[in-house]
Amino acid sequence: MAENKVVRWNSNARLGIFVAPILVITLSLLFSESGRATGAEADPPGAECLACHGEKSLTTTRAGRTISLYVDGKKFATSVHGSFGCTGCHADLEGKDLPHDTPAPVKCGTCHSTEQEQHARSLHGKAVARGDPLAPRCINCHGNHDIYPVKDPRSAVAPLKVPFVCGQCHREGTPVSRNRPIAQDNILENYSESIHGEALLKKGLSVAPTCATCHTPHLILPHTDPASSINRRNIAATCTKCHSQIETVHRKIIRGALWEKEANVLPACVDCHQPHKIRNVFYTQGMADADCMHCHADEKLRRTRDGQSMFINVGEVSHSRHSKVACSQCHSEVNASRVRPCETITRGVDCTSCHDEIGKQYISSTHGQLNSKNDPNAPTCKECHGTHGVLGKHDPQSATFPTNVPGLCARCHREGQKAAIRYVGRQHEIIANYTESIHGKGLLKAGLTVTATCTSCHTAHRVLPRTDPASTVNAANVPATCGQCHHGIEEQFENSIHAKRISGSAKELPVCNDCHTAHAIRRTDEDGFRLDIMQTCGRCHSEIAKTYFDTYHGKVSKLGYAKTAKCYDCHGAHDVLAVTDPRSHLSRANVAVTCQKCHVGATRRFAGYLTHATHHDPRKYPFLFYTFWGMTALLLGTFVIGGLHTLLWLPRAFQMRRELRAAEEKASTELGESVDKEDSDAQS
């Protein structure tokens, strides 16, 4: 069955091309044999009329032309109107004597009032009313006595025949195409090569859109008419009759709802998919790129309002990410019917019409919020991405290429710049610190483009302050943010005592940046990090950090050496757990191995060394406390005895010295030397 159908449709399609000429030829052939057929069959309606009109030779002459009056009874009988009989339409002939006069034109609108009314409002109907000889009436498309249902392949307006029906007039070279103002040309050719035409004519898909699908069958209006189905405002609705899921197809590019609500700000379907030429590819056409450049290629072009240059560098655009985007796709309010299409533009470019998801992110961000408050400092799309020369983030020339991002953000966030001035948080010298950080060095010195840059942590478009729970740098989200790259660390961290899930603590727990800082992140094997970690841990673990400095490891650290064990060398860094936890590096089972990292041959007993011992706590470390005070008592006792002994000795010692000097003086005077002056020196 299906095969038969296809075959029949194919033959019909081929036949259809010649429908009109064949009709004429058949009529003329039938005319020569008119009169042969007689009104033998009286039963079917109209049998009486067919007694004469069944004769192919029956003709008449009107306005000097011979016209066949033959009616194919069989066809008529099977047509939609077969049951009505002749007088169902030619009501004025009812009861008239034969031979009757020329009947009045049939009024299809008697039954088909809606279609009649639509036709009257349409381009075609108005032409008929004007008396345009080229204007089509019902009969020109639908035929007369052989009208079949639209779905019947025999119908003159069956989908497969529609292009040809319309093509009777709208082909190239017809009087209509030559003499009437029709904007499009080569309509039929373009259509037959378009995706729609191909589907209909080559693939035989009867559901493929024909002329009437877009232009409507009866209410055909010019595209300039606001009521027209192909007007800019309505075209989306027209196309979405079939392409109902087009929103999901275009969801990353165009917010579908806007097509209906704000069609004027958006490119219409036909801006990209030109009428009659629609193919399933992207079109490089510009609605009027050349028209725009007619003015905007002039380097001296200035805006009268403020003297701003309106020159557009074609080279810049053609090398940009938007090289295949037409001017009017961004500058969407242009009106091609004006001499200056741009004079209808009332607002700036709205990137969100294509970049919808990013637009939503931006609006929720601090940048976007400031922008919606009309803050002059708020960066918009173009502040970061530029305008006509916009490049993708993968282009090394782009301001948004990873290695350029710190410089881009620095324009506002460098100390002294506008964003840094209004910032009230605790991060300062952000750019300088980042540049010296491990990330900054990796990105800017080592040139590793995968290194974290500003946007890696803060996101590009959803930038929010850390106090915002939705922010990627909010304490609750920091591990996940860092974990984007440092996944293994995040896993360890989430199983450590510092993770809320494990500790169950209501206190504020540290996250990555509390130990590593936000922007001044250093290598953890550098001395600076190793020496600062005690203070870092000590922010929360103040007592235990203090007592660390009472033992050897801490004392050496205090001297400025990084080599001795630091907090994380024993406790673990990201996998730190309570020492009571069997998985801890310091648990009974693991502690000796931990010590062995530095102390080769260390035993479980060696690990009994108290690394946080203090001799100031008699309850916790009584033996240390009493040892210390025992030693101190010994020390003080010795010094008190020794000191008292010395102090008591002093007066006698001075006395001895005086006596000695006197004896010496005596001896020297005996020697006869004058040493008066020297004596006084000695006395003093």
Added chain:
Amino acid sequence: MPKAEVLESPSVRRARMSNAAVPERQFIRFTRLQRILHICMIVSFITLALTGLTLKFSYTKWAAVLSHLLGGFESAGNIHRSAAIVMFGVFLTHLVDLYRLKRRVHGSWRALLLGPSSMLPTRRDFTEFVGTLKWFVGMGKRPAYGRWTYWEKFDYFAVFWGIAVIGSTGLTLWFPVFFTRFLPGSFLNIATIIHSDEALLATGFIFTVHFFNTHLRPEKFPMDITVFTGRMPLEELQRDKPREYEALVASGQLEQKMEEAYPPIVIRAIRAFAWVALALGFGIVLWIIYAMLFAYR
């Protein structure tokens, strides 16, 4: 010439005068080995003190500066342990020397330990101590001290005590893995406290009480170089150790124990060394006082 004389400091003048006026021959108080051991002890002791105190007072700026000057904490540790070996060497050499002394001079340990020149405390030391206190408060005359006074004996045994206490704990801290095979780990904490506080006691005592008793006493100011030269002017022996002097005169052995004094150049070199040691010692005392009083935490 008179002008130059005016500019001389009292000590230099005295040295010049003694060279000119004092008899060339002096009493031998210390043997060459004893003098060498004392110098070795000074060097190792000051070294141990400086390197050790950097750790003890690690919270002072001075400690960090000194530690860096010494080449870092590891280098300082190596220096500390080297000095400790020297100290142990000094101690052992002295013990061997005592043994040889016993064999050559005294014949038996009894004679060595209980003879008139014994270092062991005796009843006489106690009476001399009481007599000294009386003299201090003006209730009697200065006792007639023998070869070793009670404070010299105290200093001598303080070294024995120090070597035992600081040395043993020091070894424990030097070889913690070995010692914790049979000692609990927390013993290392105790050893640390004992080692460092005993060291503080030793340095504090040597650089204040010992310095005063032997060098800074006004009648000997600024220093007594007998321990470096080994020689003592006879009148000083007469004055400071009258009992020994009289015993020597009585036994007629005095002349055997006299030798010529060192030439001035040697004396000057010895004084220079002693000044450095004194200065370092006082520097350390000041540092300790600063660290204990103003920077202690």
